[in-house]
Amino acid sequence: MAIPLKYNLRNLLVRWRTSVATLLGIALVVAVFVMVESLAAGLKHSFVTTGDERNLLMLRKGSTADSNSQIGRMQVDRIRYMAGIARQADGRPLLSAESVILVSLARASSQGEANVLVRGLEPAGLELRPQARLVEGRMFRGGLREVICSRQLGERFSCCQLGRSFRAGKNQFKVVGVFDAGRSAYDSEIWMDVNEARSVFDREFFSSILFRPENEEAAARLKKTIEDDRQLTSRIIREPDYFKEQTMTAGPIKWFGDFLSWIMSIGAVFAVMNTMYATIGRRIREVGTLRVLGFRRREILISFLLESLFLGLIGGVIGCLLALPLNGVATGTINLQTFSEVAFQFRVTPDLLIKGMVFSMFMGVAGGFLPARVAASTPVLQALKSV
Amino acid sequence: MIDLVELTKLYRQGDIDVTALDRVSLHIDEGEFLALMGPSGSGKSTLLHIMAGIDRPTSGQCLFRGVDVAQLSETALAEWRSRHIGFIFQTFNLIPVMTAAENVELPLLLTRLRASERRERVEFALELVGLKDRLKHLPRQLSGGQEQRVAIARAIVTDPELVVADEPTGNLDAHSAHEVMGLLATLNQTHGKTIVMVTHDPRAAQYGTRQLHLEKGELQHDTAQASPAEAEA
Amino acid sequence: MTLAGFMARNALRNKRRSFLTIASVALSLFLLCTLRTGLREMTNPASMEESACRVAVRHKVSIANVLPAKQRDLIKRVAGVASVMPLTWYGGVYIDEKHFFSRFAVDPAEAFRQFGEMKISPEHRDAFIKKKTGCVVGIKTMERFHFKMGDRIELAGDVWPCDVALEIVGTYRGGIDETILFFNHKYLDEASGNRGVVGCWWVLADRVDSVPRIIAEINRMFRNSDAEVLAESERAFQMGFVSMLGNVTLLIGSISGVILFTMFLVTASTMAMAIRERFREIAILKAFGFRSSDLAGLIVAESLLLAMAGGVLGCGGAWLMFRLVPIDTMTNGFFPIFEVTPGIMAQGMGIAMALGFFSCLVPAWNALRLSVVDGLKILD
Incomplete structure (x- = not known):
């Protein structure tokens, strides 16, 4: 007992x-x-939780993140019209050549600054990332120094709240919209138009290309074609896998x-x-x-x-x-x-x-x-x- | 030597006051061996504690050589105890990590004696209780009777005027009890120590020169004994 | 045999408990010292006297943006500037990520003039200046990978789109970080297609007094240019990295607080247990005439003794451990040095003392008030 x-x-x-x-x-x-x-x-x-299984990301071979990857204009043009890439409603390829710039911003809470990732993207970039939704304000327009910021970022950097603005280099950027990316890694970013980003930050190169192949078979073929091309010196990785690497x-x-x-x-x-x-x-x-x-x-x-x-x-x-x-x-x-x-x-x-x-x-x-x-x-x- | 005048002690137990001692008056002479008897809860231990200066009366006086002990401050009382009182307990209360000699030496640490003098006194006291060959023994290596004898040595090592003993035979077998009581009687008769002892063992009480019975906090009868039991030690 | 000796023996009477108490205090203080050291290394990076004369110049937008090489001559002309050189983070991969150490491209002629605390022999310096593919490697990295002079090191570019193949022509000792690899900026320029860009400018002032003026002038000089810069003291530049760590400092701070509180709870309850067990003995000593204040004092002393023993073990253990364990290689250079300073140890001992004192206050107070009669009634 x-x-x-x-x-x-x-x-x-x-x-x-x-x-x-x-x-x-x-x-x-x-x-x-x-x-x-x-x-x-x-x-x-x-x-x-970041990324869409169907998307492929192209980076320079050897780079560990899009922030230190470089892809030339010529390379972008070659990829854009490759066969096997899905199309948008208007018939253009579902592909976004993007440019990533780090901008040093002041924190909301304490003194001190931190680097925030600014992503210049094409309109297709939004379609490729369905997990990000605009929840306040409106979408940025090119050429007007307009950006949209994630809501989470606004909590940590007061200059990233709707209607506020911040300086980077010579330019003043206005926050016209707030997006929510479902607590994914994109919730740490500021988005703007890619061409504008390249010109105001004086970037000759793009950082990465995000695109969606038509199907699995096309994906495998595109990966092989691009990685085998010596002139491209690029690597292809599935979007979710790229973010998993960063864990x-x-x-x-x-x-x-x-x-x-x-x-x-x-x-x-x-x-x-x-x-x-x-x-x-x-x-x-x-x-x-x-x-x-x-x-x-x-x-x-x-x-x-x-x-x-x-x-x-x-x-x-x-x-x-x-x-x-x-x-x-x-x-x-x-x-x-x-x-x-x-x-x-x-x-x-x-x-x-x-x-x-x-x-x-x-x-x-x-x-x-x-x-x-x-x-x-x-x-x-x-x-x-x-x- | 001791005069108790109208000594009263009340305890608060929960919501009710319990009278432990009710106007007890008593005189004790030098050289007496007083046996305090009575049933449990009669107040005999309380009386002993007050006489020894470890408890205070609610009212009344406890005069020791004319000084009212109850009026002394806590610190003064501590010093007074170290000079005048020797304690013997029912459960011996030896410190388990110390040898017999070290236990006996403990009260001497309060005096200004030098180490060599302390050593002499300790040996003398232990010789008196017949345990000179047990100096280096730890309490657990001794029998109950031997432990109590070490405790007695500890009580007398400072040469106090009054030795108080609370049920000194309560935890001992008949043979050891006899030994211990004989020792106390010798201390009283040969060395002239005044002893106050609480006991409810009538055989132990026989060794006293005077027996006192307490009941419900009041003195019942007081018998002087012409011929106390003889010391054999 | 004295009363203090008696109490000391008493403290060790329950050896198991004394051991457990000392050990738990020691563990907590070990952790505390480790956290304090980590925090100090992160928020207050070590710096040398020589650092006071150096100014770092980076792109205003962020450190990840590059600066045009043509700025060099303009900076050089600022009054009080003794030396200007490019300092560019190359990074790269040597074998794999586990073989990490810092790699910078610099101007070989200026580098060891600016970083005066890094000692290099004149022969090594000359070889570094002469050989374009040469590199100088810190003594710690030399020892870590058993490099010899003349060894070749191939690095694959990650931040930079080019690989480099270097040859070790020298080594340096001294300075805060003895793990860095320096190589010739000209080689990097060539390998990356002569884009005419650098990571940062490093500027040496002739005197400490000129530093604020130099900073102000450089900042003004490039305002509204294509590459606006942020010049700041080397110290401020380092602190910028601390700020990037975000809430980590707050996190470590609050965890230290929790540890302190836990430690206090555990020690206090142990002390209370130890003393309560001895109430009866304390009562006996009181009956003999020992003064309450003396007994309370001894209890405090005993508690202090145990806590301090734990403190010495914990702080000393942390000091010893981080001397013997190569933290810099274990953390891939995140903590180049990890030194438990005398200040941190003194703080730890102070905490141990306070702990010993406060954790016995309640039991000591109880023992002080304990009446002899009550104490004698306790049976266990």
């Missing part, structure tokens, strides 16, 4: 001060774990989170051990009594393990609850590949919460194991006699 759980719960309640301190210790470790992981998850999410930015954050969580969890395990040793030290006579009543060593062990598991469990729940409000909070950091600001949101996913709970229970059991074994292995007589 198992020792009733009530016994353990009451004991936790009786020494509530120690229990609360230990619980909170575990809770805070779990909260930090979930927090940092949700940061990495949010960052990853913004990249992973490496989340790497250091995840590493940092793991490092923190591991060291903090050892501290928390120590705390649980301390608590459980103390509680068992105090209750060793009770343990003797239980043994006299006929409970076996294993039941004593399980009983105390359950008690510490319970500590971990409650701590985990509190920790998850502490981290939950972070869900959806906007933040930003530098994209290590494009060197530009990436705006994203903390994502506290159910998956992460489960991980947090498992982590907390692990801490509880790891901390409780040695003390529980001590309790279970104390000889009956010695346990009864000890004061």
